[in-house]
Amino acid sequence: MRSVAIIGSGPAGWTAAIYAARASLNPILFEGSEPGGQLMTTTEVENFPGFIHGIQGPELMQVLREQAKRFGTEIVSAMVESLKQVEGGFELVSNGQTYRAQTVILSTGATAKRLGLESEKRLYGRGVSACATCDGFFFKGKNVIVVGGGDSAMEESSFLTRFAEKVYLVHRRDSFRASKIMQDRVKANPKIEIIWNSEVTDILGEEKVTAAVLKNIVTGETREMPIDGVFAAIGHAPNISLVQGLVDLDEKGYVVTLPGSTRTNVPGLFACGDVQDAKYRQAITAAGTGCMAALDAERFLSGH
16 A cells, blocks of 8 residues: 555646655656646747746656656556545556555646647647647737637637737637627727637648638638637646546536645545646646645645
């Protein structure tokens, strides 16, 4: 029976590992099928404190991994297939092996919903993004497309006007589902132009995005539109398959944690990072909650 098992290897998971290892809890961390999480598809990270000239997303994840390893974190390069409560803690199955732990820190993150285009995958991090807060700075004076019609799309579009020359908001219907106050802000912004009844069917470019192909779903007409960036703002899906039916989830499917902590409704099970954060979704906030989860786990163990 181990003290702490950490599931997930983004900023939250690695930070939790660093704190747990330094507290002599000998944590074991399962990297999962996509080690490093969403930052592995990000090029330049300029808003993570401590890196004056920025750092590549994969490099940042490697630095955190090595730091966790340095303090004695045991790393399993596999995903956890199942998680259940047992007497005295939890049982995890990974790659055919069974592990037991008194506490579990869930840091499985969230996955940005994609448009589903092959070109989107190829150009991700080269003009294609799902996070305006992360990447908006790189589009100073440029023209970008935001795809979506909910509150996320309204927020992303408004935020991008701080940098971009022009923001085109592409929506496949003739009305938004976003809240009225968010819609009003977008419609009143002279830097935002709404393109109704349309969808992005392809993204063009070799080394970076140069254009997008738009299709009007009413007329069937397609056109090629020169553009510097494409932001998908169609939501995120928290990676909660392991804990469905085990922990409380909110209406969006995110893990519910007690206010001011990372505790879930299951004693000994803690959640940190984007799997429980639908609001901020930043590397630094994820890392902060990773620290909280390790401290919460340490206090739980000392009390049991």
